[in-house]
Amino acid sequence: MKIRVATYNIHKGVSSFRSTPRVLALKKAIGLFDANVVFLQEVQGRHDRYQARYGEKVRSPHHHWPEAAQHEFFAGESLHAAYGMNAVYDHGHHGNALLSAYPIANMHNHDISDHAYEQRGILHCILETEAGNIHCYVVHLGLFEGSRRRQTDALVNCVKESAGENEPVIIAGDFNDWRNTLSDCLRLKLGVVEVFDELERRSSRIGDLVRNVAGRQQRLVPARTFPAALPWFRLDRMYVRGFKVEHAEVLHGPQWARLSDHAPIVANLQLA
Numbered sequence: 001m002k003i004r005v006a007t008y009n010i011h012k013g014v015s016s017f018r019s020t021p022r023v024l025a026l027k028k029a030i031g032l033f034d035a036n037v038v039f040l041q042e043v044q045g046r047h048d049r050y051q052a053r054y055g056e057k058v059r060s061p062h063h064h065w066p067e068a069a070q071h072e073f074f075a076g077e078s079l080h081a082a083y084g085m086n087a088v089y090d091h092g093h094h095g096n097a098l099l100s101a102y103p104i105a106n107m108h109n110h111d112i113s114d115h116a117y118e119q120r121g122i123l124h125c126i127l128e129t130e131a132g133n134i135h136c137y138v139v140h141l142g143l144f145e146g147s148r149r150r151q152t153d154a155l156v157n158c159v160k161e162s163a164g165e166n167e168p169v170i171i172a173g174d175f176n177d178w179r180n181t182l183s184d185c186l187r188l189k190l191g192v193v194e195v196f197d198e199l200e201r202r203s204s205r206i207g208d209l210v211r212n213v214a215g216r217q218q219r220l221v222p223a224r225t226f227p228a229a230l231p232w233f234r235l236d237r238m239y240v241r242g243f244k245v246e247h248a249e250v251l252h253g254p255q256w257a258r259l260s261d262h263a264p265i266v267a268n269l270q271l272a
Contacts, residue, residue: 001131001271002246006030007039007172007238008264009140012047012094013070016227016261021054024064026259027074030099033266037127038074038099039172039238041140045069045085046092071097084109084123084138096123096138096173103128108162112154114147122158131271135163139173145181152182156189165191168242168271174262178233180221192239195248195267196223223250225265229257236265243269 008030013023030038044050046069054065066073075081079099086095086109098104110122123138139155141148155171163169171192175182186192200221224231231252238248248267256263 001129003037003129003134003243003269003271004033004035004266005037005039005170005172005238005269006033006035006264006266007041007174007236009041009174009236009260009262010043010070011260011262012042012044013065014050015258021050021065022259023066023070023073026070027076029256029259029264030074033264035266036101037136037170039136039138039170040071040074040097040099041138041174042094043070043083043097044092044094045071045083047094049091071099075099080104082107082123082125084121086111086113086121086140087119095121096140098123098125098136098138100125100127100136102134105133110154110158112141112151114142114144114150118142118144118147120147120151122155124158124162133167135159135167135169137169137171137173139171139175141173141175141177143176145179148175148177148182152185156186159190166242168240170238170240170243170269172236172238172265174235175237176235177237178235180234183222183237183239186239190239190241192241193245194222195238195240195245195265195269197221198240198245199248223248223265225250225252225263227257227261228252228259228263231263236262238265238267240267240269242272244272246270
């Protein structure tokens with residue numbers, strides 16, 4: 001079975017500059033992924049201030065803010081959706097979400113907040129496909145390195161407790177891991193591969209021979225996704241287990257820079 005997967009931090013549905021709504025444009029952009037499953041971070045479940053200013057009753061077509069929660073608006077009638085509320089404030093809340101062409105058999109949001117100033121979570125969804133269940137984990141880790149290490153430990157425990165060793169797994173989202181210190185832990189403890197690492201490993205066999213002679217290991221690095229206008233930092237990741245990675249790319253350029261501060265990742269996977 002082939003599956004196309006995307007991950008995208010949508011910056012709460014507002015532009016990086018001036019914080020103007022981009023919800024309508026984001027829905028169209030998500031459609032361009034042509035993906036079976038979409039992992040979303042910073043999804044606005046409710047925002048009373050934007051609703052009052054840009055809602056349907058205000059009739060602001062260029063800066064529209066739908067009455068429905070963003071994940072429900074993006075899903076429409078054609079996709080299944082799940083939402084994990086993480087950050088709650090007086091005028092609303094936001095968190096992670098999953099959009100799926102496959103039925104979502106079960107979902108659970110795990111609170112991995114490390115301190116009072118950042119609310120973070122892991123949204124775990126089990127998808128029912130014709131080839132069996134697939135475990136999906138939508139991730140958005142903290143801004144501080146110590147927090148990310150502890151949250152990664154929580155992610156490892158979450159996957160081990162909820163998915164069997166032989167069950168396919170997709171972990172994707174915004175890891176904020178700009179120094180790439182977490183990948184080795186996930187590879188060793190969960191048996192996952194990062195999609196760009198896997199493609200690079202398969203395409204560099206000659207380089208492997210040279211490195212073996214020199215006694216050096218291959219340096220694996222994820223793709224650059226932030227900032228979207230000129231991606232430099234490697235913040236967003238997609239790790240898989242039980243899949244062959246056929247293709248992976250970062251979507252960047254003026255169109256994507258207008259929508260969010262992160263560039264999306266899209267990958268084609270083949271169930272092993």
